[in-house]
Amino acid sequence: MESRSDEDLMLSVVEGDLNAFNKIILRHQRTAWSIAHRFLGDAAEAEDIAQQAFLKILEAASGYRPTAAFRTYLLRVVTRLCIDHAKKKRPIYTNTLPETQDRSTDPAQSLAMKERGTAIRKVLDTLPPNQRLALILRHYEEMSYVDIAQSLNISVKAVEGLIRRARATLKTRLSSF
């Protein structure tokens, strides 16, 4: 099991050690992928964003300084790419959800879960990108407001406002659940 810290691995990447870069990817691919997927709702686009994030980090490796946790740095890159992507593209309201393991044995429950998931996906897609990201980082990545603020490069007060407004929208549009 790799015991070196992210920052230590990144310093090796700066020296040209691609093995270390591979370890960085393996360690953080789930984070990058899940944020991108929850934000975009599309597997192919999410993979593209996650891949771009790691490649951007590699390209900028020569300027890397471990002044903050690597995870914060990665999230900043991923969220930036997500927001840029959202600006270029109008959201697609997807009616289908990715196939995931369905642990429910009750067909009715399974169907209800799928309907709920679809509804959540739709509402998330209507949120402004910043609100969507703040909510994703808070709820799914369980990040603190301070870390979210660093990742989105905004103030903690701004994070409070984003999450509050996102929840207000969810409350209204998911009132039937």
Place this chain on the structure above:
Amino acid sequence: MRCKKIVALLSPYVDGALSGSRKHDVKQHLRACEACRAKLERIRQLGNLLDGLPVPSVPEGFAARVMAEAKTRLPETKAKWVLPPVTWDPLRWFLKFSAPMRLAACATVLLACVVGLTMDGGLLVDKQGQVKGSVQNLYGLELFDPTPPGSVDSIYLAMASPLNEEGNIR
């Protein structure tokens, strides 16, 4: 504190982002206000609802694809793969070649040895200790005039010469 202000703080309160007097004020208010407690509960329910959004696992081979792309995009990156230790057996390596190749390699080495010995002087002199004319011509050796017999130089040369006075190797 009035409900309107408290409602604005419920979100960070649920997320544990409040501290100090703000947190205390919300807590105090919630004790007394059922409406705000209901709003707080709704925020928690929304959280449970959000858990119902599935996300698949990372696509298989994702890391490998990123690495492949990294190598094509950044050829100037100093790729410094840490190679596994290599154990190399020269004899085994030599035996991999065909017999004619091995023979040619041995002949080349032998020729190199002969040339080396030739250059060394062992084959340069004849039985009389004189430099062979053919060698002299071949290598363009320039000879000095013989040293005067009995001189210090002649004694030194005699000591350094591979042949004794009878013309035999010392």
